Amino acid sequence: MNYPIETDGLRIYLSQIERYAILDRESEYLLAVRYRDQKDEEAAKTLITSNLRFVIKVALGYRNYGVKLMDLIQEGNIGLMKAVERFDPDRGYRLISYAIWWIKAYIQNFIIKSWSLVKIGTTQAQRKLFYRVSDLPEARDMENHLENVAKLADKISVTQDEVIEMAARLKAHDLSLDDLIGDQSRDSFADTLKDERPDQEETLSDYEAQQDLRMWAVNALETLNPREKYIVEQRILAEDPVTLKELGKHFGITRERARQIERSALEKLRGNYLRSELAA
Known part of the structure; x- marks a missing residue:
């Protein structure tokens, strides 16, 4: 349906x-x-x-x-x-x-x-479950992925039955990109998003490849110190990222030290992102 x-x-x-x-x-x-x-x-x-x-x-x-x-x-x-x-x-x-x-x-x-409170649930754990299950590729067939069910249930402190129940609720409202737009149409929803202009595929490809990293990095930059913030902006968010060697020269430090600062900054951002997700 x-x-x-x-x-x-x-x-x-x-x-x-x-x-x-x-x-x-x-x-x-x-x-x-x-x-x-x-x-x-x-x-x-x-x-x-x-x-x-x-x-x-x-x-x-x-x-x-x-x-x-x-x-x-x-x-x-x-x-x-x-x-x-x-x-x-x-x-x-x-x-x-x-x-x-x-x-x-x-x-x-x-x-x-x-969504009604009946569908999502009223507790923080149930709200986390709502998003976690929706993000899983196997959500449509959760009963046959019991190992993942067990891991998710343990991670957010709910029962395995609750995970399967939430998956069933979401499964009832599923749309495939391959579905036809209408009964008389030969076009799918995916077809309607195509664009023959030469820069479209390149733009979408770049967007898809980096959106997950960029989406949390941009909003979390203020949690970094000035040097970390500059490195993330120049290495992750810039259209033409600079090299670690260039960053080292800019700050008067070694390439390895620049790499360490970058790694530390990204770990800090990842931690902030995970905390914000769990608080959702």
């Missing part, structure tokens, strides 16, 4: 945003500066519309939460607008690397509000 979304509305929306080109780095920077310094609404609009495809891609990652896809996209768009308002183009990384935080935050908040 297909997930109950407004397929006609989605098809119309996809056709509308196809006309918005994805900006290159220089164009994005100039528009972002114009909005930051002059509050140029047209610049902000262009920044938003050029990234609408990315919001759809993020929203599709939450398609098994039992919420209409168009609602998730709408919430993600609000997050994107908030990101444009706060984006600092002089940090050296692309807008989407920063916006991914806001897009996901708004989508996740909407999901929590949309």
Whole structure:
């Protein structure tokens, strides 16, 4: 059974945003500066519309939460607008690397509000379980992955039966990217996201490969000291990362020492991220 979304509305929306080109780095920077310094609404609009495809891609990652896809996209768009308002183009990384935080935050908040307490559960452990099970590739067939069930149950202090029960709830609201948009359509949801423009695949590939690291690094930089922050920005978030040798020269330290500081900073960020996830 297909997930109950407004397929006609989605098809119309996809056709509308196809006309918005994805900006290159220089164009994005100039528009972002114009909005930051002059509050140029047209610049902000262009920044938003050029990234609408990315919001759809993020929203599709939450398609098994039992919420209409168009609602998730709408919430993600609000997050994107908030990101444009706060984006600092002089940090050296692309807008989407920063916006991914806001897009996901708004989508996740909407999901929590949309799901009833009966579905999610009222305890902190049950809320953790809701997200953990949803993120597992084997969530649709949890009964046949009892080893993972046991590990997850032990990790967040719930019973194995609770893990399987949550998986069953989510399984009832699943949508595949291979599902057809409508009964008379030959196009799947995945097909509608294709773009023949030469820079699209490269942009999406880069986004997918680095989004998990960037999404928490950007928002957690303030927990680092100035040297750690600079190293993470230049090595992880920059469009053209510098080498450890260059960092060593910049700070007057050895390449190995720069590597140690980088590793320490990333471990600190990972710890902060895990704590924030467990507190969710």
